[in-house]
Amino acid sequence: MPHMTSAPELSVATAEVLTCNVQPLLHEVRHALARLLDDGGRTVIDLRSLPLAPGEEQQLLDELGQGEVYARLHALGPTEIIETRYPGVWVVVHFNSSDEVIGKFIEVCDIPDLLRSQQEDIQAGLEQLQAQLPAVTN
Amino acid sequence: MSKDETLGEALRRQGITRRGFLKFCAATASMMALPPSMVPAIAAALEKAMRPSVIWLSFQECTGCTESLTRSHSPTVEGLIFDTISLDYHHTLQAASGSAAEAAREAAMQENYGKYILVVDGSIPTANPGYSTIAGISNSSMLKETAKGAAAIVAVGTCAAFGGIPKARPNPTGAVAVADLIKDKPIINVPGCPPIPVVITGVLAHFLTFGTIPELDALGRPMAFYGQSIHDRCYRRPFYDKGLFANTFDDEGAKKGWCLYKLGCKGPTTYNACATTKWNEGTSFPIEAGHPCLGCSEPDFWDGGGFYKALSMPTEDITRAAVYAIGAGAAAGVALGAMNRVKQGRAEKTHQKVTINDLEKVTGDD
Numbered sequence: 001m002p003h004m005t006s007a008p009e010l011s012v013a014t015a016e017v018l019t020c021n022v023q024p025l026l027h028e029v030r031h032a033l034a035r036l037l038d039d040g041g042r043t044v045i046d047l048r049s050l051p052l053a054p055g056e057e058q059q060l061l062d063e064l065g066q067g068e069v070y071a072r073l074h075a076l077g078p079t080e081i082i083e084t085r086y087p088g089v090w091v092v093v094h095f096n097s098s099d100e101v102i103g104k105f106i107e108v109c110d111i112p113d114l115l116r117s118q119q120e121d122i123q124a125g126l127e128q129l130q131a132q133l134p135a136v137t138n
Numbered sequence: 139m140s141k142d143e144t145l146g147e148a149l150r151r152q153g154i155t156r157r158g159f160l161k162f163c164a165a166t167a168s169m170m171a172l173p174p175s176m177v178p179a180i181a182a183a184l185e186k187a188m189r190p191s192v193i194w195l196s197f198q199e200c201t202g203c204t205e206s207l208t209r210s211h212s213p214t215v216e217g218l219i220f221d222t223i224s225l226d227y228h229h230t231l232q233a234a235s236g237s238a239a240e241a242a243r244e245a246a247m248q249e250n251y252g253k254y255i256l257v258v259d260g261s262i263p264t265a266n267p268g269y270s271t272i273a274g275i276s277n278s279s280m281l282k283e284t285a286k287g288a289a290a291i292v293a294v295g296t297c298a299a300f301g302g303i304p305k306a307r308p309n310p311t312g313a314v315a316v317a318d319l320i321k322d323k324p325i326i327n328v329p330g331c332p333p334i335p336v337v338i339t340g341v342l343a344h345f346l347t348f349g350t351i352p353e354l355d356a357l358g359r360p361m362a363f364y365g366q367s368i369h370d371r372c373y374r375r376p377f378y379d380k381g382l383f384a385n386t387f388d389d390e391g392a393k394k395g396w397c398l399y400k401l402g403c404k405g406p407t408t409y410n411a412c413a414t415t416k417w418n419e420g421t422s423f424p425i426e427a428g429h430p431c432l433g434c435s436e437p438d439f440w441d442g443g444g445f446y447k448a449l450s451m452p453t454e455d456i457t458r459a460a461v462y463a464i465g466a467g468a469a470a471g472v473a474l475g476a477m478n479r480v481k482q483g484r485a486e487k488t489h490q491k492v493t494i495n496d497l498e499k500v501t502g503d504d
Contacts (some may be wrong), residue, residue, distance in 0.1 A: 004220075016162060019345045019373045019375070022352065027368040044173070044174035044175065044177075044183065046168050046173070046174050048168050048414065048415065048420070049168070049171060049375050049414055050414065051371045051372065051375070051413055051414055052373060053373035054373070054422075055406060056373075073157065075154075075157045075158035075161055076154060076158040076161055076162055086398055090393055092162055093144075094164065100419050101166045101419070101420060102165045102168075103164055103165040105164070105168075105174060113160060114160060114161060114164075116158055117157075118155070118157050118160070119156070120155075121156045122158060123178035124155075138331075
């Protein structure tokens with residue numbers, strides 16, 4: 001039996017017809033952005049609930065591109081918050097502590113809620129600082 | 139987490155910030171297939187949720203459902219949900235066995251009577267109780283006894299929901315589903331062979347969050363996950379609409395990722411979340427891997443007439459599911475059916491049966 005030195009070449013073509021959901025999604029984002037300007041209404045689109053062909057999600061993210069803000073949070077695993085090239089349109093990706101994606105959203109808002117310091121956390125931080133102060137030497 | 143502690147208190151005690159909690163709620167909403175606008179309501183409900191007791195009974199099953207749940211990537215949001223329940227009895231996972239395990243079940247039942255969730259995987263034999271017993275107790279007796287004090291029952295997997303493979307013809311054990319034996323409790327069917335792990339935990343999360351059972355379809359399945367057919371959510375659906383089909387597993391259509399309808403795909407009659415939630419950490423689902431949907435979350439899928447027969451082909455036994463088949467693509471389905479029948483007739487005429495003798499002759503020649 002001949003010894004196989006390299007993997008055989010497989011010819012796998014990519015799909016020629018896609019779900020065509022990328023453009024409607026971008027229109028939805030456009031409407032959401034107009035609404036944000038109009039009455040400040042926020043919109044969140046859960047990308048996990050939509051049928052997209054392999055490669056289409058990337059196409060959507062490529063269309064949205066990357067803007068001025070990139071933030072990485074560490075709360076129950078990392079979260080990436082990226083403002084797209086369209087201000088007010090954010091891509092929020094939640095990971096678990098094994099770096100696996102557990103949620104992917106497009107948020108249309110001035111700032112995603114998760115970026116703000118939360119009241120409860122501010123309160124806890126204040127108590128922590130007060131407790132820490134006596135131990136701080138000049 | 140103690141039984142008197144709310145989920146919010148437990149998470150804070152573990153050092154999880156409000157920001158982390160909101161992320162948890164966003165992922166939980168996504169997991170429960172609820173719109174993101176529900177996140178504030180989920181946060182408010184989970185903050186106050188108490189830890190429910192869960193008793194998990196396994197009957198005639200292959201442990202695939204438990205595998206599906208425990209082999210899901212960890213630690214995860216599902217893991218956190220799982221941590222927030224008190225799993226008081228699961229004879230595959232618990233250390234205790236025999237009478238000690240049964241004592242744990244009875245203790246959990248007494249302590250949480252009327253409040254615990256009963257999860258069942260596997261079907262129940264009725265032909266002879268001796269076909270499947272646990273600690274000498276027949277499956278049927280254990281189910282009836284444990285169901286009495288349950289707030290709700292979750293039938294996990296197609297075996298518990300509809301009888302599954304044990305019920306396949308000729309059903310030697312007289313296997314039945316949970317709902318065939320228990321008539322006085324709310325039953326949530328979570329079928330699939332196995333079900334998607336986040337669908338199992340999504341149902342538990344719903345109960346934990348709202349303290350109620352989710353909206354169910356006519357077969358007792360949560361609408362959030364089983365509300366739409368695989369076909370309607372399939373990324374290959376546009377190929378079906380354009381009449382582009384794979385005819386064999388290695389033709390041009392298969393390589394181009396066209397619709398698998400003619401290869402027996404049961405997507406049009408199957409209601410499940412595979413096409414959007416997907417498997418293996420959201421990597422893909424059977425159709426994306428090039429294989430037709432088997433329809434494993436539907437009743438009697440094993441006896442549906444052949445995994446590789448197109449839906450509109452006449453089969454020996456049209457299942458309940460197949461009755462409301464096709465829907466949107468009725469005309470195309472009828473045309474395909476006609477094509478299939480012609481092909482089938484031609485194949486039958488040219489078909490030569492292979493006997494054991496033929497196989498032995500080939501082996502002998504080697």
